[in-house]
Amino acid sequence: MLKGLSAIVTGSTSGIGLGIAEALARDGAKVMLNGFGEASQIERQRAQLQAETGVQIAYSAADMAQPEQIRRMVVEAEQLFGAVDILVNNAGIQFIAPVEEFPDEKWAQILAINLTSNFHAIKAALPGMKRRNRGRIINIASAHGLIASPFKSAYVAAKHGTLGLTKTVALEVAETGITCNAICPGYVRTPLVEGQIKEQARAHRMSEQQVIEAVILASQPNKRFVSLQELADLVLFLCSDSAISITGAALPMDGGWTAR
Ligand code: NAD
Known part of the structure; x- marks a missing residue:
């Protein structure tokens, strides 16, 4: 049970992030939601999850392409909840085109949201985790963090980069109660x-x-x-005390895709 702990899940107004945020809240963690969408619908989602779970659910509209907004989101969560014990870096976008036609601005945007935002969120959340000697950082990478497909140059580069960042952070905090891992889902x-x-x-x-x-x-x-439930269950396990020795790992959940 994650009762008494607090989490940020980036990109949690939809899809995988929302599924993970719901699972963390149902397990007792206070959660800060984040992501884009229609304000009234996000507020409905937030209020509904709070009413269902009885834990505090907050929302930050921070744009993961904007480092200053990421830093503010982390400070806001620390002030509101008293801590950020769990950071799930999930926000991500996709764009598909042959490399010679890939728009420069799309490349920059994908690298900013899918990779660089992870760095800024980790950098902002780590000092508090170190003070408390407790933390779980989970980066939602992709099977495309381990292998490539044509026409997804920016996405594949960002996801491979996320695995590099995951391993580096894991080594830097290896002697603390903090772990840093990546999950590499196949198609969800x-x-x-x-x-x-x-x-x-x-x-x-x-x-x-x-x-x-x-x-x-x-x-x-x-x-x-891959189902949202399967992914959320892996996140819950990584957040548990039993997962303290799993760090720096890239965990595939891809039905055998990367076994080929
Ligand atoms: P989705 O499009 O359903 O959700 C993406 C979320 O990110 C949304 O909440 C959106 O508002 C948010 N977001 C997008 N840009 C943002 C920004 N600049 N700032 C803040 N939030 C932003 O996508 P999904 O399929 O749930 O993907 C979530 C993550 O899982 C991504 O990192 C994706 O690469 C990864 N992933 C997805 C799959 C899959 O098959 N769906 C497979 C492997 C990995």
Whole structure:
């Protein structure tokens, strides 16, 4: 149980981040949500989760492309909750194009949100974790942190970079009660992947079901999407005392994709 602990989950207004935030709250942790979306819908989500779990749920609108806003989000969570014990760096975006046509601004944006934001959030949260000698940093990378696919140069570079950052931080805090790990999911059926299914269906003139079977899940040997529940359960385990010796790891949850 995470009762009495506090967490920030970046990019938690949707998809994987929301699933992880809900699981942490249901396990007793106070949670700061973050991400974009319609203000009234986010407030509804926040209030609903708080009412359901009885723990304090806050929200920060910080843009993960803006270092100053990331620093402020961490300070705000520390002031509100008294600590940030768990940091889940999850916010991420995707853009697909051949490298020679890849827009410079998309490259910069993906590197900022998918990689550099992790550095800024860790840098801001680590001093408090070190003072308390307790902390869990979990970076949501991707199977694309371990292997590549064509047309995803920025995403693959950012996710590989996230694994490098994870290992470095883990070594720097190895003698403390803090761990730093990355989870490398295969495909999870979230709005980010729904967008890719639609795009590929248009590009290949296929039905969405054909794209799921022939394109998306073609790389995943077990031929099924990873569920939010499976991911959230791994995060909860990494947050537990039993996971203190797991650090600097890149944990695949990809139905065998990276075993090929
Ligand atoms: P999603 O699009 O459903 O959610 C992304 C979240 O990030 C949203 O809450 C969005 O508002 C937020 N976000 C985007 N830009 C932001 C910014 N600048 N500042 C703050 N928040 C921002 O995506 P998802 O599929 O849930 O992906 C979440 C993470 O998991 C990403 O890092 C993604 O790379 C990774 N991932 C996803 C899959 C998958 O199959 N869905 C697989 C492997 C890894």
